[in-house]
Amino acid sequence: MRPRLQSRRRRLTALGAGLSGALALTLASAAVTGPASGEPGNGADDRVQVVKVDAPTVAQRNEVLALGLDPTEHADKSGIEVVLYNEADRELLREAGFTWSVEVRDLEAQAERQRKADAAYAARVDESPLPSGRTAYRTYDEYLSDMRMLAERYPRLTRPLTLERRTVLGEPIRGLEITTGADTVADGKPTFLLLGAHHAREWPSSENTLEFGFDMLQSYADGDARARTLLGGSRLIIVPVVNVDGFKVSRGAEPLGDFSTFDYEMKRKNCSISEDTPEQYLGGTCEENPAGRLRGTDLNRNYPGFWGGGGASTSWSGDTYRGDGPGSEPESDAVRSLISERAVTMMISNHTYSNLILRPPAIASTGKSPDELALKELGDSWAEENGYVSQASYQLYDTSGSTEDWSYWVTGGFGYTFEIGPDGFHPAYEDAVVGEYTGTTEAAGGGGGNREAYLQAMEAAMAPKYHSQVIGRAPARRTVTVSKTHVSPTSPVLQADGTTRSQIYFEDHLTTRYRSDGGRFRMHVNPSTRPLVAGRYGRLPEAPPQDTITLTNPAGVPAEGGSEETTFDVQGLPEADNGFATVSIEWPDDADWDFYVTGPDGETVGSGATLDNPEVITIPDPVAGTYTLTAENYEGAVGEWSGEVSFSGPEPPQTSGIEEAWQLTCTDRRGEVHASRTVVVDRGEKVRVGRACVPRKRR
Structure with a gap:
């Protein structure tokens, strides 16, 4: 069975509230008194799993997110990974018409293996290759202690930082400013901002952030020329834990290992209580309440830039809940205030997981940024060091209200998200922190790891060609x-x-x-002009688009559930400059065909799997080579299909003139x-x- 877009839309309308997994069904029934999503079942088939949902297009991945399931942030051109907590979550996917493959069959067992690996690593290794020598995940108090220690050890290079607003529970959000003459904030230097733990359970994001602070200070003290140039000409600000309340709950929780609603180690959001929270889920503390880990706001869906769009939950219980209003949370507002009062020319928000470097835009409808070429060039260069995939955020799925989308489009400072590691929110420390930071794991690509990527990002923060200067x-x-x-x-x-x-x-x-x-x-x-109003990226054609191709339909009609293939060739320069290839296929009867297009590299580049006739698949900037069209007889086709591939030139640049x-x-x-x-x-x-x-x- 393939994804059916229209049947999914009907299912979403029926659910209405867009709640997380089984909780949507729970709250629809007065007979059930508590949230059920995340509650493990008793049978062997009800284990908590990570699955990859078959969703080869951005639109389909957006629809998976709209179901309110718990996303891992891991997606590619073939689908998106989500956590399925129980049979109710599986049924939600089935009724929406999705199929999936299991990536982690038993998440509880995987977590137990990772905990054992952490204990074994700490027992056998006295000092890791990290700048700090750490061998285990820090507690929140250890983050504070380490930042105090660095400030005391390097007083002329550091300035302890407390963000302007406190958290929901009244905790200060701490950071460290690192540069020569750090106490002189109004020094005119460009700033590189490194953030961790917007999401509480993503512990490696905080570790990588603080390790870079250790690294720069130690390297400077050791006389490293590169560190001395960077700290002499720019300012590094690290905020290892943005979501202090949520992180303290997640890091301090006694692991249940069952990934249930009340397994607080897996808390993602902050500790706010939405005004839409039903009365029966009020009361209690953040670490012990009737709704468990489901209460709170996803801080990385709460920033005002493009808030309220796709890729964020509208429900108080959803793992990606956007909050009651744009910038409603004190933690996101604190980061917003910090960026607004510093010349932050480069910002990286660290997360887990997926081995990705994501750049703006985070929503496809926004259009490519006017700085697309520079943003892509930088992201690609860092990906060569840590082995990640560099791409625009929207190429995964829409994500409204993210940190980098607000900071880039509104302040003009370049912003990125790093999704650290391939296989978990806080997997084995040796891999997710030591290996990813130093570049010694297979997943890190064998380059300089995140360490080298951060160094290059700081150099970019300092490079005049990426920002502006006022001289007088x-x-x-x-x-x-x-x-x-x-x-x-x-x-x-x-x-x-x-x-x-x-x-x-x-x-x-x-x-x-x-x-x-x-x-x-x-x-x-x-720059004085916001990218939001400056325009959008485009290019002028260097040759005419390719002539239309008539697709060849193989003889015969495959049986229901069967498929057939045909190919077509896309030209490149100097023969043709194709900004878009549009595949359009129609058939004469009431049956249903599904179509999938695979590019020259074997990756899926588009699909037509709706109830529409004709099915239309648009491929932006198609690379030259041979493409394969797979036609599947989804339901009862007896007649032949026919189709063509038409081409159009690239979209030209859009300049507002403002x-x-x-x-x-x-x-x-x-x-x-x-x-x-x-x-x-x-x-x-x-x-x-x-x-x-x-x-x-x-x-």
């Missing part, structure tokens, strides 16, 4: 500030019944300051403004403002 002169003890306030829209806000409501508008205030010692200054900033400006001001110690002007500067440009503290008419 100012007297001592004057503060030069560039700032701007602007309003941006969310996505049209998706509702539980599949309808949408109007976009919500949110305001951002961005500020970068430089404290002058007198004389010439240089401020590293992001220019936004920074407001540059010069103030004294009392805050009195001595001069003010607007500054327009593009990516890779420098603007010279002369004597910034002298009003223009006096120059």
Whole structure:
């Protein structure tokens, strides 16, 4: 059986609330008093499993997410992985028309093996190859202790950081600023921000983040020329644990090993309680409550940029619940405030798992970023070191409200997500942390691992071609500030019944300051015009598109459930420049055919598996070579199909023509403004403002 898009839509409408797995069914029945999703069954066939759902297109993967199942963040061109906790979750997939293959047959058994591996590694190894020498996952208190130790050991290179807002439970969110002269925040340097644990159960994300802090400080102290250049010319900020409340619950939980609703080790979200939470699931603490780990908001679906769109749950209980409003959570708002008050020219948000480097856009309908070529080039270069797949985030599935989508489209700073490791949220430490960071595991590709990828990212944060500069002169003890306030829209806000409501508008205030010692200054900033309004990437054709191809239908009709194949050739330069290939197939009867297109590399590039006639498959930027079309007699076909492949040129660049400006001001110690002007500067440009503290008419 193949995925049936229209039957899935009918199923989603029937569920209405879009809840997580069996919990959707639970809350639909007054006879059941508690959440059931995640509750393991008693039979051998009801083990908690990781499965890969057959979903070869982005649209199909989005529909899997819309079912409210627990995603692993692991997906590729053939499908998406989710956790199935019980038979109710399996039935949800079946009724939606999906098929799947089992990737991890018994998640509980796998977790037990990983715990044993961790204990064995810590017992046999006194000091790992990591910069810290750690041999086991840290507790939250150990993160705080290690950051205090680094601050005490390297006082001139570090500045302890507490983010502006506390967590839902009132905990401060701690970090560390690392650079020469770290206490001078208004130094004009570009900033590289490294974040961990937006999702509580993703422990390797925090470990990799803190290890890079250790690495840079030790390397600088050892006289490493590369580290000295980077810390002399840029600022590193690490925030190992963004989701402090959730992480403390996950890391401190007694493992049940059954991945049930009340196995808090697998908590993903923060500790907020949605205003939509039913009364029977209120009360209790974050680590012990009637809804278990299902309460809370997914912080990486809560950022205002494109909030409310696809790839996030509308239900309070969903593992990807977006929150009650854009930026509603104090933790995501704290990160937003930090980025807004620093010149963050490069940001990486670390997660697990999938061995991926993801770049904007996170939603396909947004369109490719105007910086697509540079973003892709950087991601590809890092992937050569850690062995990950570099791609745009939307190529997996839509993800609205993510960190990098807000930070890039609204502030202009480059932003990425790293999905660390191939096989678990916090698998064996030796592989997921030691191996992935140093590049010594097979999965890490044998390069420099995440260590080298982070180093290259920090070099990119410092490289003038990827951001902007303001250069001028100012007297001592004057503060030069560039700032701007602007309003941006969310996505049209998706509702539980599949309808949408109007976009919500949110305001951002961005500020970068430089404290002058007198004389010439240089401020590293992001472009004055937001990528959101600047335009979208495109290219001009270098040749005409290819002529239309008529597909050859093999003789005969395969039996129901059977299939047949035909091929077609796509040309490349200099003969043709194809921006899109569109495969259209129709048939004369009421039966149903499904069609799948495989590219020259053997990977699925598109499918037509709906109830539509004709089926239409669009392939963007098709590479030259031979493609295979597989036609499956899904249900009762007796007549022949016919089809063609048509081609069109690439989409041209879209330039809005809109220019936004920074407001540059010069103030004294009392805050009195001595001069003010607007500054327009593009990516890779420098603007010279002369004597910034002298009003223009006096120059």
